[in-house]
Amino acid sequence: MxxxxxxxxxxxxxxxxxxxxxxxxxxxxxxxxxxxxxxxxxxxxxxxxxxxxxxxxxxxxxxxxxxxxxxxxxxxxxxxxxxxxxxxxxxxxxxxxxxxxxxxxxxxxxxxxxxxxxxxxxxxxxxxxxxxxxxxxxxxxxxxxxxxxxxxxxxxxxxxxxxxxxxxxxxxxxxxxxxxxxxxxxxxxxxxxxxxxxxxxxxxxPVEWHMKKVEEEVTVEEKLQLLEEKHKNIVIRKDSKILSEITANGERRGTESSLNENVKELNLVKTSVSDVNDINDKSAPEPTQKKGWLKKLYDLFDISLLSSPRFLNIIIGTALSVTSIQNFSMLFPFFLQKVAGLDKQHTAFCMSAIASADICGRLILPVFQDKYRIKARWMLILTSVWLIITRQILAYQTRFEVLILMSCLYGFGRSMVIVARNIAISEQCRVEQVPAAVGLGMLTMGLIVPPAGYFLGWIRDYTGSYVVCITAQNLFLVVLLVMWLPDMLLLWIAEKKSQKKNAEQMQMS
CATH class of the missing domain: 1.20.1250.20 (MFS general substrate transporter like domains)
Known part of the structure; x- marks a missing residue:
């Protein structure tokens, strides 16, 4: 059988x-x-x-x-x-x-x-x-x-x-x-x-000046897809008559050498064209319509990205993480001087410790992420847990030696927020959408950072406690975890199901 x-x-x-x-x-x-x-x-x-x-x-x-x-x-x-x-x-x-x-x-x-x-x-x-x-x-x-x-x-x-x-x-x-x-x-x-x-x-x-050529082995179906993407003016149908028409009129469609080559490749894969019945509908050119200025602005700024709940979840989460670390950076020198009782010189040492550990983190953590192919959002989740624990412990310390150690741990973890925030946004969109996606992420930060900063400042003035204010800053990261963890678990489950389905199909074939 x-x-x-x-x-x-x-x-x-x-x-x-x-x-x-x-x-x-x-x-x-x-x-x-x-x-x-x-x-x-x-x-x-x-x-x-x-x-x-x-x-x-x-x-x-x-x-x-x-x-x-x-x-x-x-x-x-x-x-x-x-x-x-x-x-x-x-x-x-x-x-x-x-x-x-x-x-x-x-x-x-x-x-x-x-x-x-x-x-x-x-x-x-x-x-x-x-x-x-x-x-x-x-x-x-x-x-x-x-x-x-x-x-x-x-x-x-x-x-x-x-x-x-x-x-x-x-x-x-x-x-x-x-x-x-x-x-x-x-x-x-x-x-x-x-x-x-x-x-x-x-x-x-421009990256086009430095692109490199790579040879890859692809199956017939993959090759059809590549040809369809490269030459959208060629309509691939399962009817062999249309393929012969393309061969006859190929010289009028573009340069002779490249198009004849493509026609030969299409003839080689005629036997499997029946598997791409829907390409004709996707390849057919749509009637051109005149765009109004509102539509042009809509496309220019890629506002359609905001229709995705996952994208909104990501840009709001990254804005919360940036808000938390920015406010802690402004509060930390006052905490060291007024709560821990450090002078300006010792305060400067703690600030330098954060900056030095931040540099080390930016050099080490991305290598770890690339080696194990960890998504940027998972790195931000792990970093948020790290920062919550570190800052909450730091809020109760007064000894200079302990503060230096905790400053180093905080700076090391903080570095990943700076590195991964835009990567997390870019992972959720196509390459051509990255400029607009990063811009929308920055816009979200502009909307969230000022009111959040005033709110955290009010908490500090109302309670008179730096510990309570640091705890409130940590709550911003807790909100990020609550927003992201369920979504990331759903993506992980869907990925596992897809891998299992592909494995079963491979066994059946």
């Missing part, structure tokens, strides 16, 4: 095809170097605000409230600049968007040195620098995502090491510049260093 079945079925044929795939290295390492260079001198400005502009704000007659206005504006513009950057990437390229962002950062730092009131500083630091940082974050991730597939987490981690290096070294440089050249001189020299970011962005070549 099985012999009769085999004779009725078409014989499977395996042939070699050449595909263009991302280099997963090569010039991609130069892209990482350029991104890291830009991060050292631009992204690190996020942590330098109080040190660089604190005295200038006091001279303008503003203190904590004025600083909050400028910082909130900068975070708002950075996150809301993400969707704009995503749209420009679709219209141009990541390289152009990164260059615009780097130029905006340099201009903002330069002009901030001439600020005479808080509104000048809000425009220069808040708007120009914030917009530049939003453009750089979006475009650099899109560029790295296009160059790397197998080692994506490792690549993003290496690019983000530049931010960690900048946060470690730049405060010492800023202190030196302020002492020797004053506020205006420090801003001018920092803007000149920011020009290195423009040089780094020039290293972001």
């Amino acid at each position: 099985s012999l009769e079945k085999n004779t009725l079925m078409p014989a499977s044929r395996v042939e070699k095809v050449t595909k263009l795939v991302p280099p997963d290295g090569g010039w991609g390492w130069m892209v990482l170097m350029g991104t890291a260079l830009s991060n050292i001198f631009n992204q690190s400005m996020l942590s330098l605000f109080s040190l660089l502009y604190g005295d200038a704000l006091e001279a303008m007659g503003h203190r904590t409230q004025g600083a909050a206005v400028v910082l909130s504006t900068m975070l708002f513009v950075t996150n809301f600049g993400g969707p704009i950057a995503g749209a420009i990437v679709k219209l141009s390229s990541p390289r152009i968007v990164a260059l615009i962002g780097a130029c905006s950062c340099t201009t903002g730092i330069f002009l901030s040195g001439f600020s005479t009131n808080i509104w000048h500083l809000t425009f220069t630091y808040g708007v120009l620098l914030g917009l530049g940082l939003g453009f750089i974050q979006n475009s650099s991730f899109v560029a790295i995502n296009s160059y790397f597939k197998l080692r994506k987490s490792q690549a993003v981690g290496l690019a983000n090491v530049g931010t960690g290096v900048g946060q470690t070294l730049m405060p010492h440089l800023v202190r030196y510049l302020l002492e020797n050249y004053g506020f205006q001189g420090a801003c001018l020299l920092l803007s000149s260093l920011s020009l290195h970011g423009i040089c780094g962005c020039l290293l972001i070549h």
Whole structure:
């Protein structure tokens, strides 16, 4: 019976095809170097605000409230600049968007040195620098995502090491510049260093320049699919007459050499064309309709992504994780000084311990993730559990030695949130949707971070307890776990069922 079945079925044929795939290295390492260079001198400005502009704000007659206005504006513009950057990437390229962002950062730092009131500083630091940082974050991730597939987490981690290096070294440089050249001189020299970011962005070549050819063995069915995707103007039907028409009219469809080659390949696989009855419907060209400006904006920003509950779940979860770590970073120095009773020097040691461990985490954890093919969302779930336990223990410590150890553990775990957040978003969409998806993720952060920050600040002022505030920050990560764990378990069960079904089909064949 099985012999009769085999004779009725078409014989499977395996042939070699050449595909263009991302280099997963090569010039991609130069892209990482350029991104890291830009991060050292631009992204690190996020942590330098109080040190660089604190005295200038006091001279303008503003203190904590004025600083909050400028910082909130900068975070708002950075996150809301993400969707704009995503749209420009679709219209141009990541390289152009990164260059615009780097130029905006340099201009903002330069002009901030001439600020005479808080509104000048809000425009220069808040708007120009914030917009530049939003453009750089979006475009650099899109560029790295296009160059790397197998080692994506490792690549993003290496690019983000530049931010960690900048946060470690730049405060010492800023202190030196302020002492020797004053506020205006420090801003001018920092803007000149920011020009290195423009040089780094020039290293972001289009990935099409560096694609590599890979030969793969595919079956007849796979080859049909590849041909259909490559030449959508060829309608594949099971009727042999239409195949002969394609052969007769092939020269009018494109270049002679490539199309005749494809016709030969189609003739080779005629016996199995009956398995693709639905391709005709998918391949038929749809009548072109004129799009209105609303529809064009809808497509440009890929708003259709928001119709997916899973995508919404992911961007809200990543926003919660970023909100939690950002608020802890702002609260931690005050906790060390007012609760643990540390002086500024010991506080600086704890902050340096976090930054150093963060760099180590960005180098080590992505390698571990790529080696064992762990999804970014699982890494964020494991990281959230790590941060909850670490911070809750840290909240009750006062000894300097223990605080240094807990700072290192916290910084090591925090690094994965920075690395995996955009990867988790990109895993839920197609390659061409990545710029818009990352932009929508940043937009969600812009909507969640400010009110959540005010809420956590209110908890601290109302209770008068740093421990309660840290616990509230951990609750944001608990909400992330509640949102993500059921969905990830459902995906895991579905994947196991699919593997079991494929194994049964293989046994039957």
